[in-house]
Amino acid sequence: xxxxxxxxxxxxxxxxxxxxxxxxxxxxxxxxxxxxxxxxxxxxxxxxxxxxxxxxxxxxxxxxxxxxxxxxxxxxxxxxxxxxxxxxxxxxxxxxxxxxxxxxxxxxxxxxxxxxx
Numbered sequence: 001x002x003x004x005x006x007x008x009x010x011x012x013x014x015x016x017x018x019x020x021x022x023x024x025x026x027x028x029x030x031x032x033x034x035x036x037x038x039x040x041x042x043x044x045x046x047x048x049x050x051x052x053x054x055x056x057x058x059x060x061x062x063x064x065x066x067x068x069x070x071x072x073x074x075x076x077x078x079x080x081x082x083x084x085x086x087x088x089x090x091x092x093x094x095x096x097x098x099x100x101x102x103x104x105x106x107x108x109x110x111x112x113x114x115x116x117x
Contacts, residue, residue, distance in 0.1 A: 009033045010044075010052035011066045011089070018056070019063025021070075028074050043097025044089065051088060 072082035
C-alpha cells in the first residue's frame with residue numbers, strides 16, 4: 001500500500017535544486033512541515049512528491065509558488081502565489097493522508113483479528 005512513503009519536503013527540495021530556493025528556507029520549511037498534523041504529513045509525503053516531480057521541477061512558476069508557500073507559513077506574508085500553492089498542496093495532502101491513516105487502521109485491526117501484530 002501507500003503506507004510507509006519516504007518522508008521529505010519534496011516541493012521545497014525541488015525548488016532549491018531547480019529554482020534556487022535557499023537552503024535556509026528549505027530548512028525552516030522542514031521544521032514547519034514536522035509540526036503539521038500527522039494526517040497532513042503522511043499525505044504530503046505522497047502528494048508533495050507528485051507535485052514536486054510533475055510541476056516544481058519543471059516550471060519556474062511552481063518554484064516561485066513554493067517560495068510563496070514558505071512566505072505564507074514561515075514569514076506570515078500572504079500572497080496570491082502562496083494561496084495558489086496552498087490550494088495545490090492542502091486538499092491532496094489531506095485526502096491522501098486520510099487514506100493512509102484508514103489503511104493503517106485497518107491493517108492494525110486485521111493484525112489483531114488474525115494475530116499478525
